[in-house]
Amino acid sequence: MSKKLTSRAEDYSKWYNELVVKADLAENSAVRGCMVIKPYGYAIWEKMQAELDRMFKETGHQNAYFPLFVPKSLFEAEEKNAEGFAKECAVVTHYRLQNDPDNEGKLRVDPEAKLEEELVVRPTSEAIIWNTYKGWIQSYRDLPILVNQWANVVRWEMRTRLFLRTAEFLWQEGHTAHETKEEAIKEAELMNNIYANFAENFMAIPVVKGLKTESERFAGAVETYCIEALMQDGKALQAGTSHFLGQNFAKAFDVKFTSKEGKQDYVWATSWGVSTRLMGALIMTHSDDHGLVLPPNLAPDQVVIVPIYRSDEQLEEISKIANLIMGDLRAKNVSVKFDDRTTHRPGAKFAQHELQGVPLRIAIGPKDLENGTVELARRDTLTKEIVPLDSLTPKIENLMEEIQSSLYKKALDYRSEHTTEVDTFDEFKEVLKNKGGFISAHWDGTAETEEKIKELTKATIRCIPLDTGNEEDKCVFTGAPSKGRVLFAKAY
Amino acid sequence: MSKKLTSRAEDYSKWYNELVVKADLAENSAVRGCMVIKPYGYAIWEKMQAELDRMFKETGHQNAYFPLFVPKSLFEAEEKNAEGFAKECAVVTHYRLQNDPDNEGKLRVDPEAKLEEELVVRPTSEAIIWNTYKGWIQSYRDLPILVNQWANVVRWEMRTRLFLRTAEFLWQEGHTAHETKEEAIKEAELMNNIYANFAENFMAIPVVKGLKTESERFAGAVETYCIEALMQDGKALQAGTSHFLGQNFAKAFDVKFTSKEGKQDYVWATSWGVSTRLMGALIMTHSDDHGLVLPPNLAPDQVVIVPIYRSDEQLEEISKIANLIMGDLRAKNVSVKFDDRTTHRPGAKFAQHELQGVPLRIAIGPKDLENGTVELARRDTLTKEIVPLDSLTPKIENLMEEIQSSLYKKALDYRSEHTTEVDTFDEFKEVLKNKGGFISAHWDGTAETEEKIKELTKATIRCIPLDTGNEEDKCVFTGAPSKGRVLFAKAY
Numbered sequence: 004m005s006k007k008l009t010s011r012a013e014d015y016s017k018w019y020n021e022l023v024v025k026a027d028l029a030e031n032s033a034v035r036g037c038m039v040i041k042p043y044g045y046a047i048w049e050k051m052q053a054e055l056d057r058m059f060k061e062t063g064h065q066n067a068y069f070p071l072f073v074p075k076s077l078f079e080a081e082e083k084n085a086e087g088f089a090k091e092c093a094v095v096t097h098y099r100l101q102n103d104p105d106n107e108g109k110l111r112v113d114p115e116a117k118l119e120e121e122l123v124v125r126p127t128s129e130a131i132i133w134n135t136y137k138g139w140i141q142s143y144r145d146l147p148i149l150v151n152q153w154a155n156v157v158r159w160e161m162r163t164r165l166f167l168r169t170a171e172f173l174w175q176e177g178h179t180a181h182e183t184k185e186e187a188i189k190e191a192e193l194m195n196n197i198y199a200n201f202a203e204n205f206m207a208i209p210v211v212k213g214l215k216t217e218s219e220r221f222a223g224a225v226e227t228y229c230i231e232a233l234m235q236d237g238k239a240l241q242a243g244t245s246h247f248l249g250q251n252f253a254k255a256f257d258v259k260f261t262s263k264e265g266k267q268d269y270v271w272a273t274s275w276g277v278s279t280r281l282m283g284a285l286i287m288t289h290s291d292d293h294g295l296v297l298p299p300n301l302a303p304d305q306v307v308i309v310p311i312y313r314s315d316e317q318l319e320e321i322s323k324i325a326n327l328i329m330g331d332l333r334a335k336n337v338s339v340k341f342d343d344r345t346t347h348r349p350g351a352k353f354a355q356h357e358l359q360g361v362p363l364r365i366a367i368g369p370k371d372l373e374n375g376t377v378e379l380a381r382r383d384t385l386t387k388e389i390v391p392l393d394s395l396t397p398k399i400e401n402l403m404e405e406i407q408s409s410l411y412k413k414a415l416d417y418r419s420e421h422t423t424e425v426d427t428f429d430e431f432k433e434v435l436k437n438k439g440g441f442i443s444a445h446w447d448g449t450a451e452t453e454e455k456i457k458e459l460t461k462a463t464i465r466c467i468p469l470d471t472g473n474e475e476d477k478c479v480f481t482g483a484p485s486k487g488r489v490l491f492a493k494a495y
Numbered sequence: 496m497s498k499k500l501t502s503r504a505e506d507y508s509k510w511y512n513e514l515v516v517k518a519d520l521a522e523n524s525a526v527r528g529c530m531v532i533k534p535y536g537y538a539i540w541e542k543m544q545a546e547l548d549r550m551f552k553e554t555g556h557q558n559a560y561f562p563l564f565v566p567k568s569l570f571e572a573e574e575k576n577a578e579g580f581a582k583e584c585a586v587v588t589h590y591r592l593q594n595d596p597d598n599e600g601k602l603r604v605d606p607e608a609k610l611e612e613e614l615v616v617r618p619t620s621e622a623i624i625w626n627t628y629k630g631w632i633q634s635y636r637d638l639p640i641l642v643n644q645w646a647n648v649v650r651w652e653m654r655t656r657l658f659l660r661t662a663e664f665l666w667q668e669g670h671t672a673h674e675t676k677e678e679a680i681k682e683a684e685l686m687n688n689i690y691a692n693f694a695e696n697f698m699a700i701p702v703v704k705g706l707k708t709e710s711e712r713f714a715g716a717v718e719t720y721c722i723e724a725l726m727q728d729g730k731a732l733q734a735g736t737s738h739f740l741g742q743n744f745a746k747a748f749d750v751k752f753t754s755k756e757g758k759q760d761y762v763w764a765t766s767w768g769v770s771t772r773l774m775g776a777l778i779m780t781h782s783d784d785h786g787l788v789l790p791p792n793l794a795p796d797q798v799v800i801v802p803i804y805r806s807d808e809q810l811e812e813i814s815k816i817a818n819l820i821m822g823d824l825r826a827k828n829v830s831v832k833f834d835d836r837t838t839h840r841p842g843a844k845f846a847q848h849e850l851q852g853v854p855l856r857i858a859i860g861p862k863d864l865e866n867g868t869v870e871l872a873r874r875d876t877l878t879k880e881i882v883p884l885d886s887l888t889p890k891i892e893n894l895m896e897e898i899q900s901s902l903y904k905k906a907l908d909y910r911s912e913h914t915t916e917v918d919t920f921d922e923f924k925e926v927l928k929n930k931g932g933f934i935s936a937h938w939d940g941t942a943e944t945e946e947k948i949k950e951l952t953k954a955t956i957r958c959i960p961l962d963t964g965n966e967e968d969k970c971v972f973t974g975a976p977s978k979g980r981v982l983f984a985k986a987y
Contacts (some may be wrong), residue, residue: 016634032627034567034614037629042642049558052816063532066541070526071616071647071663072585075592077525079602089592093564094604095616096588098651100567102580110571112613121604122526124563124587124616133533135524144838155563155647159590171563184917346636347934 009290015236023165026295026359036163038169046303064149070121077130081255089223091159092125104446124157132178142261148180166283174278180270187271191247194275195228198243207298207411208232208288213466225249226468231465233418234287237439239465239492242284243273295360298410299403307341307361309352321367331396445485447478462491504786507728515657518787518851522953528655528662538795546886556641564614569622569929573747583651585616616649624670627746634753640672658775668768672762679763681768684741687720690735699782699790701901705958717741723957726779729931731957731984737767747970781845787852791895795915801844803860813859823888938971954983
């Protein structure tokens with residue numbers, strides 16, 4: 004099996020698909036559009052989960068679990084939300100299979116076992132959760148509710164790609180309930196900030212915080228906050244969203260509370276989520292033609308040790324040193340693996356760890372035994388150096404931080420170079436065609452202009468950046484007044 | 496809202512249902528048979544997950560994720576497995592909803608969006624996983640595969656009860672692949688032992704390790720190992736199972752490997768799982784008429800501090816002491832919460848923490864401020880004592896261990912008292928009727944006898960204990976030769 008990847012320059016999309024499979028992150032399954040997340044890919048997702056979960060709990064959120072299914076009558080209660088998701092719903096209609104009388108050994112759906120009401124496999128859980136919150140909320144004393152759920156959801160997308168767009172995906176969805184509009188907006192902003200911090204400080208992915216335009220907003224939301232990242236091919240990727248839902252779901256499910264002053268009012272809501280799509284963002288931000296590049300924070304193994312030996316005695320000596328190194332590194336919370344498989348040669352091991360993005364590789368050979376050294380190779384820069392054993396641990400501790408921040412800086416530089424302010428539509432098209440990336444341009448604020456630009460260029464408004472300022476000017480397309488620049492891009 | 500529970504003596508089943516809801520563990524949802532796991536209940540489940548996950552990883556297992564759906568043609572591939580689950584399957588037949596032309600604002604299933612092949616919502620994942628393993632396994636070098644998945648599954652049970660039997664439940668399912676029969680059997684035994692250790696040492700629930708009879712075996716397994724626990728009402732509960740699957744799934748999905756000697760053979764398999772059902776076992780092993788009783792290992796808050804005050808100055812002084820106590824306890828890895836809610840009186844807080852099973856409650860009042868003491872109340876024994884502040888932390892550290900082991904001992908004593916050896920069928924019926932619990936009796940090894948005893952008494956063979964010895968005798972029902980005693984009981 005060749006592990007050599009198509010290069011990014013040759014075919015970015017093919018490079019991505021090959022990398023996901025060859026680095027053992029995920030693969031397509033027998034179910035249309037559904038993926039298998041392989042152990043190595045899942046270990047990275049677990050790192051993301053653990054850190055996000057910590058951040059959620061630190062800000063007062065608790066986890067809970069709500070049903071996989073949404074009865075159709077609840078699903079359709081919030082009309083805009085229902086309309087937004089109806090076209091891509093997996094629907095359970097029966098609850099039993101039976102032997103197929105025409106086909107021995109085969110099963111068929113039992114026509115007698117038709118459900119009275121169809122069940123939608125959740126594409127998102129606002130409906131089932133707000134129907135539940137109705138029973139939890141009577142007075143202001145029951146508020147706020149700050150709940151998160153780790154779950155699988157299903158959206159029957161027609162064109163799917165591993166991690167980026169799959170029929171089933173894993174995510175977390177927060178659903179909060181508040182007394183006031185202001186408190187709910189503050190929550191939606193808080194969670195968007197948490198996502199931004201997580202992306203930048205943990206995943207080393209720079210993001211722009213912004214608001215979605217009406218046409219890109221979550222179905223049922225009053226306002227959608229988002230974080231947008233830029234991939235290496237100049238396309239944008241929405242990495243997380245946080246919605247201020249107003250009282251839309253409270254009204255649809257009749258969820259009222261009695262205030263401190265004894266008045267009845269509908270409850271204010273938010274919801275927010277990130278998904279296994281972040282794996283796609285991770286891959287397309289840092290990786291190279293040799294394979295995955297992982298920031299140390301997300302690496303299941305931060306360091307791998309490969310022994311190079313001719314005799315059992317040499318292996319034994321190397322193993323002793325490897326054990327000492329592992330003890331020292333683990334004491335410093337650096338995760339490390341000794342790859343002493345006898346089924347693979349060192350070259351094959353090097354290739355695999357490179358492909359899988361292990362941040363640092365230590366090789367120990369006979370010469371190192373003589374000299375009290377090891378060879379240390381850095382995945383992100385592909386550089387190697389000989390390091391004396393006695394300075395190895397502090398060196399690696401420093402490198403963990405250096406690699407993490409250097410990957411962030413590299414991605415930030417790329418984004419800066421690929422964010423272009425344009426003032427004419429010709430320039431807009433030219434930059435989009437030849438350079439890609441974010442295009443910062445004035446827009447007149449109408450859905451019509453947004454739609455026309457999309458038709459002509461395939462670029463959409465990724466967000467109205469929160470720090471856009473109030474620089475008034477003219478729309479790049481219509482010349483009508485604009486309140487500030489927005490970010491356009493082609494997007495995943 | 497009254498928090499007073501029906502007593503166990505009055506109606507055990509009602510007591511259970513009330514406790515689950517009033518202690519905020521779970522509730523029924525709008526979806527038939529599906530539950531909502533509330534934050535407090537979910538926090539307990541998270542403790543179980545974390546410990547099990549640690550034990551799995553320590554023994555070389557990795558997590559992965561496989562699709563929610565199983566195409567019907569894969570589902571039916573292993574016939575016995577399919578037959579076992581076909582009667583309780585949620586089936587997805589369509590992938591889109593549309594506006595209902597006869598009913599404005601309502602949706603209906605789009606008849607044009609019928610799937611070519613129906614998808615079964617996984618009741619268990621052997622089929623989809625073994626279809627995947629086919630692509631992962633070529634040679635002995637690819638073995639063993641030691642994979643676990645945390646997931647939701649759906650079994651359309653007709654009679655459901657919170658945690659004990661729900662249409663959707665959460666679980667982990669391990670699926671391993673091996674070169675030899677011996678290695679697979681060893682794995683199945685290892686995992687059953689891990690479950691037993693977890694139940695006894697972490698959940699404080701004594702269990703019997705055994706084998707299932709053929710009629711109670713997992714559909715598709717060659718042998719099912721299990722751990723069986725005894726609830727306070729004398730009924731047994733299957734707390735975990737580990738299956739040796741032989742080559743059944745490898746043959747159904749044609750998964751062969753080339754051995755070291757160059758021969759082709761089918762792969763050997765195991766699967767093993769525990770579920771949110773363990774929450775039911777936890778509740779019914781330790782709790783009392785006042786509510787939940789939690790072993791410290793499973794308590795989201797191990798200690799709660801309740802201030803009792805008349806003035807803001809008193810509260811301030813108490814808060815200072817509470818902060819000192821919390822600092823000390825957290826340094827010793829004891830989780831502690833200061834319940835300074837102003838919306839509830841101390842009496843209401845006491846009642847809530849009792850109902851929710853917080854192992855230790857500290858109350859601090861004006862008198863304690865004068866004396867440098869606190870009142871310490873133990874949930875399991877309902878005893879209170881006054882403790883000087885300077886000996887509080889070591890005292891609590893000791894109590895954490897003492898409560899954990901004392902709950903285990905209490906449950907073990909109960910089980911010993913309710914495990915009865917009988918040698919006649921009259922005695923069998925008498926014990927079952929008047930005392931309940933495990934009945935240890937000789938059985939002739941036939942499914943017919945097992946079935947007849949079940950018909951006559953509703954008792955089933957819970958397991959053939961692994962340590963049953965070889966004491967040969969006569970079947971308690973037929974008088975035919977028996978190879979050893981087995982455990983009968985009525986069961987959840």
